[in-house]
Amino acid sequence: MNRLELFQQIKLKKSYLCVGLDTDIEKIPAHLLNTNDPIFEFNKAIIDATKDYCIAYKPNLAFYEALGIKGWESLKKTIDYIPNNCLIIADAKRGDIGNTSALYAKAFFNELKADAVTVAPYMGKDSVTPFLNFENKWVIVLALTSNEGANDFQTSLLEETSAPLYEKVIRAVQSWGNEDQIMFVVGATRAEQFLHVRSLAPNNFFLVPGVGAQGGDLKAISKAGFNNQCGLLVNSSRQIIYAGKEEDFDSRAGKEARKVQQEMEVLLSEAGLI
């Protein structure tokens, strides 16, 4: 899915919601544990219930890897099940020397058939650029994350510019590829920096974690982060997928996703984007 198609989906669904599939075997409803593949059954029901209200799904690889080979099977089935009109983001936070990153790109784009993969920038250019050689695929680079640890290094000021490290990351990554290939992770818990980050990357989409369970404010980050193609994919994981714990977990997840979609519709409309 390219950038224009993504914006078209946003306008069609009046939503820029990404549902995070952080599916934890210890948190899914008990009645699913008797099925052959509880993780996939849970995801399938969540996808059915939420697909009209979101434009992307983001399976978090850790949740699947923690279950070993069985987890990878569930992940593959989940990705195959996600409708074509939704962007599939493998939240993997990979990054390694060139020949290794090239293999990760192959793993996520060709083998798993994800549309996008999250990448950590610490190892620099040759760890990021191998992900750019795939048509209509996206690399989503960690810039300013939503967690407390973001303050340990990402916001450290650099001597050469008196600007924070994340700013150097955004500027450097933009010189390696364009806004049709690259998105950035910008945490919703950083509302005060959001305007600044948008000024650094006016045309890139941002994947925004941290709304909901982590406390980020949808309205504030939308107003600061919108560009003329919306430019935001706001992720919500736990708040949606664990909205219910009983047999009606899927309809509760659907309701929660719909609630977020409706808030987004108002914000998109107020901004003149729909």
Added chain:
Amino acid sequence: MNRLELFQQIKLKKSYLCVGLDTDIEKIPAHLLNTNDPIFEFNKAIIDATKDYCIAYKPNLAFYEALGIKGWESLKKTIDYIPNNCLIIADAKRGDIGNTSALYAKAFFNELKADAVTVAPYMGKDSVTPFLNFENKWVIVLALTSNEGANDFQTSLLEETSAPLYEKVIRAVQSWGNEDQIMFVVGATRAEQFLHVRSLAPNNFFLVPGVGAQGGDLKAISKAGFNNQCGLLVNSSRQIIYAGKEEDFDSRAGKEARKVQQEMEVLLSEAGLI
């Protein structure tokens, strides 16, 4: 394996070699492709041929993930096959928010049964510390990597100290855990910085990639990097595992590992460590 046991293995085998299992289906000898699990058959033969000359194995996760579920099966079998007296390093370069890093730790330490996992520090404290809660397991944090991209961010000078980012990473990570839990990745291609890095982390083991194919000099980095427990795990991947391309690939790999071990024996002896 704890720090003392690791040093004991180094003294016993007169080696601080780590063999990198970057096993690429496109590079292994043709006769193995007819077997049921070529990747595992290759690794098994390499392990049999090199286990007396090395103290650690480092499967690079990307090479296995690129093959999907089958790759994970090969990886699991490989890890199960590695002898108990060798440290098993899952070279995964993971790192995510706290609850997710905790799952990665579970995936690598409990599910795969690796002894150590490499972690990227960009997301800060809560992305690293979940890996520390496992007895006799190791987290190996990227500090100064061997690739060219290391110069993009890792060596950027910070305003607060005029010191490079990697120095802040090393200092911060040391405040989160101790030398019985934490190692650092320090590239062999950075000989000029090696002494400085050792001064920052006198007691930690370093995992040192970049000797061999990437051009690092074993003698120089050993002299700069040794501490009183050796303190180095020097990795070699391609130079050893692809020493031969025919049916005798394993004996050639063994010979190459033995050659490196013999160089290491001289260096250990000159340093008074054995």
